[in-house]
Amino acid sequence: xxxxxxxxxxxxxxxxxxxxxxxxxxxxxxxxxxxxxxxxxxxxxxxxxxxxxxxxxxxxxxxxxxxxxxxxxxxxxxxxxxxxxxxxxxxxxxxxxxxxxxxxxxxxxxxxxxxxxxxxxxxxxxxxxxxxxxxxxxxxxxxxxxxxxxxxxxxxxxxxxxxxxxxxxxxxxxxxxxxxxxxxxxxxxxxxx
Amino acid sequence: xxxxxxxxxxxxxxxxxxxxxxxxxxxxxxxxxxxxxxxxxxxxxxxxxxxxxxxxxxxxxxxxxxxxxxxxxxxxxxxxxxxxxxxxxxxxxxxxxxxxxxxxxxxxxxxxxxxxxxxxxxxxxxxxxxxxxxxxxxxxxxxxxxxxxxxxxxxxxxxxxxxxxxxxxxxxxxxxxxxxxxxxxxxxxxxxxxxxxxxxxxxxxxxxxxxxxxxxxxxxxxxxxx
Numbered sequence: 153x154x155x156x157x158x159x160x161x162x163x164x165x166x167x168x169x170x171x172x173x174x175x176x177x178x179x180x181x182x183x184x185x186x187x188x189x190x191x192x193x194x195x196x197x198x199x200x201x202x203x204x205x206x207x208x209x210x211x212x213x214x215x216x217x218x219x220x221x222x223x224x225x226x227x228x229x230x231x232x233x234x235x236x237x238x239x240x241x242x243x244x245x246x247x248x249x250x251x252x253x254x255x256x257x258x259x260x261x262x263x264x265x266x267x268x269x270x271x272x273x274x275x276x277x278x279x280x281x282x283x284x285x286x287x288x289x290x291x292x293x294x295x296x297x298x299x300x301x302x303x304x305x306x307x308x309x310x311x312x313x314x315x316x317x318x319x320x321x322x323x324x325x326x327x328x329x330x331x332x333x334x335x336x337x338x339x340x341x342x343x344x345x
Numbered sequence: 346x347x348x349x350x351x352x353x354x355x356x357x358x359x360x361x362x363x364x365x366x367x368x369x370x371x372x373x374x375x376x377x378x379x380x381x382x383x384x385x386x387x388x389x390x391x392x393x394x395x396x397x398x399x400x401x402x403x404x405x406x407x408x409x410x411x412x413x414x415x416x417x418x419x420x421x422x423x424x425x426x427x428x429x430x431x432x433x434x435x436x437x438x439x440x441x442x443x444x445x446x447x448x449x450x451x452x453x454x455x456x457x458x459x460x461x462x463x464x465x466x467x468x469x470x471x472x473x474x475x476x477x478x479x480x481x482x483x484x485x486x487x488x489x490x491x492x493x494x495x496x497x498x499x500x501x502x503x504x505x506x507x508x509x510x511x512x513x514x515x516x517x518x519x520x521x522x523x524x525x526x527x528x529x530x531x532x533x534x535x536x537x538x539x540x541x542x543x544x545x546x547x548x549x550x551x552x553x554x555x556x557x558x559x560x561x562x563x564x565x566x567x568x569x570x571x
Contacts, residue, residue: 174418205465205474206458212477213457214381215450218420222451223458242455253419254427258439260417261428275543279536280412281499282506283528286513287415288388288489293518296482311479318483322389323490332480333384340476341469 153199157232162244165197165228169221169248176253187224197228211295212333221249292319310343364400369434369441375399376426376445381453384481387422387446389488401429404495416528422446500542501535509535 157165168190172183184207191198198206206227210220225245229238267273296315318332366372375394383390388411395401402410414424423446430442464470496506513531516522 176418176420201465205461208474208478209458209461210454211481212384212474213450213454214383214387215454216380216383216387216420216422216446218423219447219450219454223454226455226458250419250423253417254423254443257414257417257419257424257427258431258436260413261431264413265432271540271543275536275539277409277412278500279539280416280532281408282496282501282509283513283532283535284408284412284415285489285492285496286510287517287524288492289486289510290514290517292482292484292486292489293514295485296479311475314476314479315483315486318480319486319490320483322484322487329382329384329389329484332484333477336476336478336480337473338476340479341473343472343476 153202153231155197155231157197157228157237162240165225165241166244166248169245170252173249173252174256187221191224191228197231198224202227218249221245310339314339366401366433369437372430372433372438373441373445376430376442377449380446381449383450389484391422391425392488392491395429404492405498408492408495416532501538505538
């Protein structure tokens with residue numbers, strides 16, 4: 153895929169991520185649909201396959217899953233020319249997506265710490281605990297559904313089983329996550345045959 | 346149950362035996378190391394490394410920090426690293442933790458992406474990626490399952506916690522409700538309920554300030570005895 157971007161387009165890329173940064177309540181995952189609309193549907197800067205594999209790669213490689221934003225920018229840059237543009241795209245995307253939320257977190261943390269013993273803060277911390285636990289379970293569930301929807305229906309159950317077995321192993325044993333992911337990759341490769 | 350209580354006690358913020366990073370450099374290296382181990386998401390690894398191994402945080406503190414990281418905009422694990430870094434070395438700590446979290450993995454993911462682009466059209470490569478995604482989803486769920494033990498001590502009681510957890514899961518995972526609605530609705534309900542419980546405890550004569558403090562801070566005096 154070949155595209156050409158002018159400075160106004162680069163600014164638009166930066167601005168789009170900037171505008172989503174403070175909307176990403178509950179994590180950047182919640183803004184994925186919006187990024188898809190902008191990068192793939194409206195601007196045609198990324199292909200569907202590039203978009204999907206960026207998410208899958210960032211999810212399975214080490215580090216925060218958010219790195220798919222870096223890959224979006226990187227791939228837009230690659231489509232536009234070469235590695236120089238890829239670096240530019242990656243930097244603009246990450247800066248835009250992270251800078252506002254990072255500053256907010258930094259100052260909110262300081263505020264929370266100095267007001268730690270206030271009843272409102274304590275109520276919030278206690279009250280949110282069950283919601284937070286449920287959100288972790290839900291994110292796992294949603295990611296599992298997302299990865300299954302990419303496959304054909306008849307092949308779905310082994311992937312579900314894989315998710316369930318991994319969850320129980322990681323919950324009850326000290327198995328290193330790398331082994332479970334390698335096992336997942338091998339099983340996935342064979343399921344696809 | 347008793348052992349669990351004492352374990353959490355020993356790691357409480359006011360307790361001298363709780364561990365802490367020794368320097369900004371230690372913070373950077375620790376976060377870089379855990380981030381590089383975090384195949385399929387870092388959240389599970391943060392919980393394992395910083396709570397279970399290094400003991401920089403208790404289960405309860407981890408949940409509290411995560412609640413804040415979750416409600417603030419931005420990627421949760423990034424928020425979490427800023428919060429933990431800031432707590433220990435202020436602004437320098439926040440930058441160190443954040444840089445540790447991003448730098449190594451960023452280089453790695455670019456390499457992987459370049460390699461994957463060569464084989465992206467092979468069904469086997471796509472299958473492998475799908476299999477890894479499914480396993481990664483399981484890892485995140487495991488982190489949630491582990492944190493459920495911390496809910497036993499919640500002031501709302503186990504029944505209310507179970508109800509809230511189920512309702513949240515149904516709303517987010519099954520009904521695909523927007524997160525902001527769930528956080529405001531169910532989260533608001535949970536906070537009101539917590540507040541009511543505290544008021545009730547305050548009124549009843551059988552509960553002292555200290556017992557309320559025990560629920561809220563997990564470092565009440567009577568628990569510090571071994």
